[in-house]
Amino acid sequence: MGESLKAVFDRYGGLMRTAELKKEGFYYKKIQHLLEEGEIEQVRRGYYQYSGEDSFSDIPTITTLFPDGVICMESALDYYGYTDRTPAAWHLAVDNKSTRTRFYIDYPIVKPHFIRSDRYKVGIEEAEIDGKPVKIYDRERTICDLLLHRNKVDGEVFNVAIQRYVQDPKKVEARLMKYAKLLHVEKKVREVLGVWL
Numbered sequence: 001m002g003e004s005l006k007a008v009f010d011r012y013g014g015l016m017r018t019a020e021l022k023k024e025g026f027y028y029k030k031i032q033h034l035l036e037e038g039e040i041e042q043v044r045r046g047y048y049q050y051s052g053e054d055s056f057s058d059i060p061t062i063t064t065l066f067p068d069g070v071i072c073m074e075s076a077l078d079y080y081g082y083t084d085r086t087p088a089a090w091h092l093a094v095d096n097k098s099t100r101t102r103f104y105i106d107y108p109i110v111k112p113h114f115i116r117s118d119r120y121k122v123g124i125e126e127a128e129i130d131g132k133p134v135k136i137y138d139r140e141r142t143i144c145d146l147l148l149h150r151n152k153v154d155g156e157v158f159n160v161a162i163q164r165y166v167q168d169p170k171k172v173e174a175r176l177m178k179y180a181k182l183l184h185v186e187k188k189v190r191e192v193l194g195v196w197l
Contacts, residue, residue: 003106005039006050007041007136009050010050013063013064014049014057014060014061014062014064014083016045016047016048016061017046018031018046018048021048029070032090035048039051041107041109043068043105044076056181057104057132058090059130059131059132059134060132061108061132062090062108062110063132065105066094068094068095068098068185069112069135070093070135071090071092071106071129071136071137071145071197072094072136072142072145073087073093073111073142073153073171074157075090075092075135076091076142077142077157079127079129080139080164080168081164082160082161082164082168083161083164085115085157088109089109089110090108090110091111091135092111092112092113093115094112094113094114094115095115096114096117100112114187117162119183122183123137123140123142123179124138125135125137139165140176140178143161143162143165143179144154146161147188148183148188150188153191162193165193166196176189
């Protein structure tokens with residue numbers, strides 16, 4: 001017996017296309033058998049992921065299917081420790097010219113945010129989640145987005161996030177004001193954060 005099924009998937013970053021499976025010697029019947037046995041699952045047409053006990057991370061799937069996706073909103077709040085609630089979906093910012101149909105997948109649950117091109121690139125940085133590099137909006141962009149979409153966010157989540165940002169030694173107030181100007185939330189930043197900054 002050669003390498004384990006998990007090892008084969010690991011070589012491809014946890015997600016394999018049909019052509020890659022065939023290249024590794026897994027043909028139609030074998031793929032169907034693995035699907036029936038629950039050893040692999042179809043994420044999207046032509047994409048499969050290993051579904052053993054230790055395949056808990058959604059990140060390889062997200063970075064493969066959405067290489068342009070930037071982790072934002074509740075998912076970014078979760079990453080920075082600005083919320084105690086685990087988001088029900090992965091919030092991803094993409095350019096508003098992106099095709100909407102590519103987000104029609106069963107798993108992982110992804111909530112796309114279509115952002116105007118001139119705003120999409122503001123505040124992107126690289127982070128590591130589950131050992132994989134990902135694109136994420138930095139703290140200041142995340143707070144600006146939170147203020148911009150205040151009416152769509154639970155009040156408690158909003159208040160906790162603002163308080164934790166204020167207490168965060170890694171915050172950069174000058175950057176927050178720069179982004180606020182670019183994203184037209186200067187007034188909101190002054191109203192909500194003015195007393196602490």
